[in-house]
Amino acid sequence: MPELPEVETVCRGMEQTLSNQVVSSVRVYRRDLRRIVSDDFESALIGRRLVRFLRRGKYIVMENDRGRFFILHLGMSGRVRLFSKTEALDLQKHDHVVIKTMDGVTAVYHDPRRFGFFDVLPEGADWKKVSPFLQMGAEPFDGWSAEDLLQKLKGKKTVIKQSLLDQLVVAGLGNIYVCEALWMSGVSPLRASCDIQKSEAQRLVASSLDILTRAIAAGGSTLKDYRQADGELGYFQYGFCVYGREGEKCKAQGCAQKILRIVQGGRSTFYCPACQK
DNA sequence: CTCCTGTCCTGCCGGC
DNA sequence: TGCCGGCAGGACAGGA
Numbered sequence: 276m277p278e279l280p281e282v283e284t285v286c287r288g289m290e291q292t293l294s295n296q297v298v299s300s301v302r303v304y305r306r307d308l309r310r311i312v313s314d315d316f317e318s319a320l321i322g323r324r325l326v327r328f329l330r331r332g333k334y335i336v337m338e339n340d341r342g343r344f345f346i347l348h349l350g351m352s353g354r355v356r357l358f359s360k361t362e363a364l365d366l367q368k369h370d371h372v373v374i375k376t377m378d379g380v381t382a383v384y385h386d387p388r389r390f391g392f393f394d395v396l397p398e399g400a401d402w403k404k405v406s407p408f409l410q411m412g413a414e415p416f417d418g419w420s421a422e423d424l425l426q427k428l429k430g431k432k433t434v435i436k437q438s439l440l441d442q443l444v445v446a447g448l449g450n451i452y453v454c455e456a457l458w459m460s461g462v463s464p465l466r467a468s469c470d471i472q473k474s475e476a477q478r479l480v481a482s483s484l485d486i487l488t489r490a491i492a493a494g495g496s497t498l499k500d501y502r503q504a505d506g507e508l509g510y511f512q513y514g515f516c517v518y519g520r521e522g523e524k525c526k527a528q529g530c531a532q533k534i535l536r537i538v539q540g541g542r543s544t545f546y547c548p549a550c551q552k
Numbered sequence: 553c554t555c556c557t558g559t560c561c562t563g564c565c566g567g568c
Numbered sequence: 569t570g571c572c573g574g575c576a577g578g579a580c581a582g583g584a
Contacts, residue, residue: 309560351561351562390561390562431554541556541557
């Protein structure tokens with residue numbers, strides 16, 4: 276399940292492979308992704324040069340030389356496989372979008388669960404000024420701070436776990452990294468958001484950045500479901516401290532507690548009841 | 553306004 | 569062995 280580090284990795288892979296390439300053909304095998312692929316998706320891409328790839332939260336924004344923006348979200352199970360011109364292209368089940376360039380590079384969007392989408396914005400639309408980017412919370416590595424977090428948590432009665440998952444509070448965190456950041460900060464997932472103290476917010480920001488940095492360095496996450504943008508398996512397995520470790524011993528030094536799993540807002544939360552207060 | 557719940561989708565895994 | 573139910577979960581709609 277791609278969160279910020281995985282999306283960052285995919286985005287970098289696409290940038291390296293596709294930037295400055297001119298699109299020669301586009302095939303959309305399924306238009307009914309999380310959102311229906313617009314009718315003009317293909318025509319907006321074909322014949323144009325791709326000039327920019329950037330990530331915002333869990334979204335990838337692609338721009339062409341006409342200033343047209345394409346938005347890619349990997350959902351739960353989205354992957355991008357990139358083929359150089361010498362590699363044989365073997366299409367598989369759930370390959371929904373295939374983009375080829377004049378130089379023979381191919382990008383394949385693959386998404387079994389179809390929770391993700393790949394679409395084009397209307398002509399003249401600036402991605403920063405449309406939903407969900409307009410309302411999106413701070414970008415972790417670009418101006419996020421304890422002050423910003425505290426401001427967003429003000430008056431919120433929801434538990435801190437759910438607030439950190441909220442993309443309006445901070446962009447890019449998902450279930451795995453929120454569980455990890457809470458554990459690393461020593462903050463219980465059950466705490467009311469509005470009760471979080473400044474020192475705790477500082478720890479949450481610092482821990483999140485630390486974990487995200489290490490996960491990006493490792494090339495994204497780790498779940499069996501994930502593949503690197505270039506299609507090569509073999510992600511370095513980042514060792515989670517709490518996520519998926521129900522019943523196992525807490526990794527904090529000297530802590531003998533077992534990791535608990537609870538459900539919050541329909542999502543699993545893993546935490547140590549001794550270390551997290 | 554905030555909060556909460558249901559929905560989308562498929563692959564995988566455990567139980568019988 | 570094979571079937572089936574449950575679970576995974578990001579974003580968002582709609583209801584309380």
